[in-house]
Every structure is written in C-alpha cells, then in structure tokens.
Amino acid sequence: MQRRGMIEITAKRVITGAVIAALGVGATVFYLFYTGRFGGGTKLKISATTHVGHEWSDIAADNNIVSDYMFGRTKNLIVGKGGDGTFAATSYMIAGRLVTQEAEDSGIYGLSDQALLLKAYVRTGDRNNAVALKEKVIRQFKLSGGSYKAFVYKEGEGEEVISSSASLEWLDAMMEYYVVYGSDGDYEEIKSLTEVLFDGEGRLKPEKIDVAKYAESLYVSLEDPSTFSEDGREGSLEQLYGTITGDDEGADTDREDSSAEIEGVLLSNINLRLIRDLETNGLIASGAYDRALKAVKDGFTGAGHAFYAYSTSGAMDCGDYIYSGQDIGAIDIAQNVKTMKNLAEVGELDNASFAEFKGMVINSGRIYTEYVLMTGNYSGREALSSYTDGLMIAYFMGDRDLYGKLSDTLGKRVATKSTSPALYMIFREENDRYVFYARENLGTRLVTS
Helix, strand or coil, X not given: CHHHHHHHHHHHHHHHHHHHHHHHHHHHHHHHHHHCCCCCCCCCCCCCCCCCCXXXXXXXXXXXXXXXXXXXXXXXXXXXXCCCCCCCCCXXXXXXXXXXXXXEECCXXXXXXXXXXXXXXXXXXXXXXXHHHHHHHHHHHECCCCXXXXXXXXXXXXXXXXCHHHHHHHHHHHHHHHHHHXXXXXXXXXXXXXXXXXXXXXXXXXXXXXXXXXXXCCECCCXXXXXXXXXXXXXXXXXXXXXEECXXXXXXXXXXXXXXXXEECEHHHCXXXXXXXXXXXXXXXXXXXXXXXXXXXXXXXXXXXXXXXXXXXXXXXXXXXXXXXXXXXXXXXXXXXXHHHHHHXXXXXCHHHHHHHHHHHHHHCCCEEEEECCCCEEXXXXXXXXXXXXXXXXXXXXXXXXXXXXXXXXXXXECCCCXXXXXXXXXXXXCCEEEEEHHHHHHHHHXXX
C-alpha cells in the first residue's frame, strides 16, 4: 500500500509537471503568433538603449527630478487629461488662480512626442500601452505615400506638416519597439519609413529648410587672411559661413524677404546611432554610417568657433554648409546641442565643442538659444527644449559635474507644491500660467532613468 501511494504521488507530480510544461509551451507559441515572430520573423540588432543607472538618476533626484513620479504624473495629465488617453498632447496648462483660468490642453498631438512616449512605455515594460500607441499612430499619422504627418489635431483638420525630424524620431522609437514587442508588420513599417527618409546610398534625403539671408555688403573681421577678397576688403559673412546672400544692406525687408527656402539636411537630424543600426541590419546601404559621420564632422565651423553647421545646402555629403539658421550671423545653439548629442552618443564629439558647451553651462547655469558670430557672445532666450539633450551629452561624456549643473537648472522648474496636480513635473511659466510640455517631461524621463 505504501509503495502504491508513492507511485500515485509520483504519477501526479509527473502529470502536473507535464501540464505546466504544456502551458508554458502554449504560452510561448501564443506569444510568437501574437507578435508575428512564429516561423522565424525578421530579427533586428540595435544599440543598447540608454539607462543612466542609479548614480546618475540620484544626481537628478537631488535636484527635484524624480523620474518615476514625473512619468506617472505626465501620463495622468498630458496623456489622460490633455491627450485622448492614448496620444500625448504637446502641452497641458493647469488651472490658474482665477476661476476663469481653466485647465487647457494644446489640442495638438505631435509625432515626436508620441515617439518619446513609445520609448518610455517600452523601457518600463508597458506592452499594452506601447502596442495601442503604435497602432494608433500608424492609423492617424501615416500618409498614403508612407510619410508621416508631424502633427494631428483633436478637433478638425489642421495644417498638414511633414518633418524629417519628427519622422526620424518615430523611426528610432519603432526600432526600439520592434526588438521587444514588434511583429513582421512592424518590420515592414520600419522598412517603408526608412525608404521614405533615406536614398539608395543610405543618405538622408534633403528637405525644404527656411534659413536667414545675409545682405551681400555685410562684413566681419577674420583671423584667416586667406578669406580676404582680392580688392583687400575683409571676407563677407557668406564667404565664411556659407549662408545665402540677397538683399542690400540697409534695405527695409520683412521676414519673408529676409529668409530663403533651400533644399538641405539639418545636421541635427543625422542621428548617427540610428544610421549605424539601420546599416547593421541591412536596411540602408553599406557605408552609410561613415558617410554620415563625415558629413557632420565636415560641418565643424572652424575659424575659432567650436560649433557645427545648421544644415547642408543640398545633399547630405555635398560639402556645402549653412551655419546660421533663423537668425542672421548667429549659431542656433539648440540645433548644435542636438548635433553634439548625436556625436557624443557614438563617441565622436569634438573636445573643443564639448568644452565650449560645458563652459557655457557652468559659467551661466543655462543653455542659450544662440551664439552671435560677430561678437562671440551668447544671447537670446533660454533654450528650454535643449536640457534633455544636454543631460545626455554629459552622460555620454561621463561628466557628472555638468550633469549636476544641468539638473540643478532644470530642477528649478519642477513643480514642488504638494497639492499641485502636476507635482514633480517640469513646467514653463507663460503669461502668468503654468504650462507642462510633453517633450520636456517625457524627454527628461528617458534621460534620468
């Protein structure tokens, strides 16, 4: 009897084990079917996602930036109340002191913001929200030719804008999504968008860019005498900086007349890590990364200025550059910081550029919007959207002091009132109201966790 009992117990254990194993196999098969990977779906190998780790996130936390709490509030306000429960609104304004100052959302959903939100979901393992967001973006942002709109609107039809910057950010997020949750259908989406953005040689396709024009008779003193003209006059701004010339000095022109539309590639759009991953997986031509890296490095200003060009004038590797963007004779710092971040991420940032950027932040405690070439001074407003890129530069360069300084500046705009619905979120004060932008809060989440 005792032996029979032992046999029965053993048999039950075997059956239980077999059932558990079968359930495990069934769950695995279901997952493979559900994700479209069954039968050997296409696999992608991408660079490891950036997780800064506790040492760095603690620096941010010491400056009021508590990443998990920030993300939770951001989902509640910018996605739940400001968005539609799936999309993130570009911004959300909480109620003001007066009864007439009600809470208000932007009514606009930006593709770049959805890309940041998708990355945040993937990195926190939130599969359900990641899948729902990805599918809705494809339904509502994608155009018939494979391009994506930069914005969609809560009410009615707004202006249809196509932006390479936004599309590249979405492609980057889709690559990250695919290696964790993606299906073969998502792989086809990645291929399709890649073909829209890159040519057959793996170069970013030029887009229309609006840039400032110089008057031909404006001049600036140069240290390099080789740039002097034959008649002995000093070289002009357009000779040194490659910008477009046009109106005579002193002519009364409005913004429309003082700007020009060119075909080119923003250097800040040349996401070197993404291009390397696309080449590694055979999605763009071999040698694309080396060409892209050369295009960015060749855009270094020189002439005593440690900055990078605003854009090319023509194809990505044409060698012709525009150094001033929207403001005459000024370097666009926000674009430069993004370009520097792209270089730092692959270990290629020029030391002189990094030293210039660090000096600006350490000395002033802020990131400015522009650097004036003729005076050699920083000016303009604070480049509020550049702090997340700046934090990433500090992290990639291993500079905790710079990371701490940027966290300190950014942390001064974190809501700390315990009763605020936006507690722990980063705000901007606009017209005596507190506005919370998706890009700042989602971007900060990604670079502090």
